[in-house]
Amino acid sequence: MKHSPWVCLTLLIMSSFVFAAPSSPSPIAKNIVQNAKKECAQFENGQFETTKHAITRHDLTGDGHPEEIIDAGQFACSTSVSMWGGSGGTMLWVIVNGKAYEFLANRWKIVDFDNQQILLLAVHPSECSDSIGPCYRALVWSDGFITTQ
Secondary structure, eight states, rough: OOOOOOOOOOOHHHHHHHHHHOOOOOHHHHHHHHHHHHHHHHHTOOOOETTTTTTEEEEOOOSSEEEEEGGGGGOOOOOTTTTEETTEEEEEEEEETTEEEEESSSSEEEEEEETTTEEEEEEOOGGGGOOOOOOOEEEEESOOOOOOO
């Protein structure tokens, strides 16, 4: 069976996306995951598991090179339900320029607002007021994370 050159080119391009390996985690990200694994094992010989979504990449600085976000909400330890978080949130690390920034968040999301990447954290209500209700922190990168108001 003979294919047109366009079909062959299209198949070649599509196969390059399928077989392209994602870049491997940085040494800092690997260390965070390894420390979590070790911490789990040290607590009553727990078994550590994680998902493929534990480390994601997002360009928060706008330099064209995505930063790593490590979400401990994607970790599990067989002997502890709350090893990396609790009612105040779950540990979240963002690695920028070789430095890990730590946050507690119940949930998080990256929001693109006029080409500015905003790290939106759903945090414990005590960070906003004494009342119970939703509370969010919006963080942007400007030579360090700053909370927008």
